Amino acid sequence: MLRDDVTAAIRTAVFEELAETGFARMSVEGIARRAGVGKTAVYRRWKSKLALVLDLVTAVAAQGLPVPRTGSLHGDVRALLEVAAHALRHPVASRVIPELLVESARNPEMAQAVKAVLLDSRDGVAAVVVREAVARGELPEGTDPDRALDLIAGPLYWRLAVVGGDLPEGYLDGLAVSAVAALTA
């Protein structure tokens, strides 16, 4: 394998091990085996399984979510909810995210990485959606993008990832209307 291929194979293996085995039980040996590389190939790149997972989280964060740009706050929120619901229902995401949150409670480095992913950055999707809604006069100046993300993502995350509930027909439509009402209240 080429060097970049090895790195990619290891990253995929970390993701799969996290989902199947969980952070507490997974090992660098297991990751190397799954990636089809030697343990030293892993240790040459990362010093521990924590370092591996932090690197993965940072890589996912750098990609970010696509900014919808539908031309209205309601349209943008509805589009964001669609993408988020799709991601949260992915079986790998639904297993990996809780693993990361558990490790965050034990490890300040992990907590910082997760926070950096979830707290929307200046150019994050919520920041752009809010900025454009402010420019259109749909939200007041000074609207906090992190608070906006609480109101948009929170109810969906609670339902899908915490309670383990389903999404009844029309749920996302109703949630988009509710989130806009919450944002403009």
Added chain:
Amino acid sequence: MLRDDVTAAIRTAVFEELAETGFARMSVEGIARRAGVGKTAVYRRWKSKLALVLDLVTAVAAQGLPVPRTGSLHGDVRALLEVAAHALRHPVASRVIPELLVESARNPEMAQAVKAVLLDSRDGVAAVVVREAVARGELPEGTDPDRALDLIAGPLYWRLAVVGGDLPEGYLDGLAVSAVAALTA
């Protein structure tokens, strides 16, 4: 120790082990040691650490949250947010809840127990708050208490337990206003 004291000591030990060691790493031996009882005292009551944790979750669920009954939807929501924020910021809760969610992703029995706690029952706090708001004409007939809980608890949970953010001055006041707007949108 009397029999009830032993049971109580074991339950406390489970809670502490979950918070400190985590579900994956904790053992019945460790729980027994912390409770100051023999391993057989644990196994006489519960067949595994999973059974122990399920029992604990069910016991906490049976207590439930106090129903606020302030006389208005806004007052009830504000009071609920206060109680929930207090619970979510408790260091033990903030470690135990993610542990339970991780295990839920791996274990259908645990998923069912957590769902039973979080999906509000017929007499759960959200059901009562919604029923009384409907009776006062503040919410339409047929308002779904589970959806109401998504809109009330979701943003707070996202901020405190997922992102690991703080609660700025006035945050809960604003969230109560937003949640009522979301509920009545």
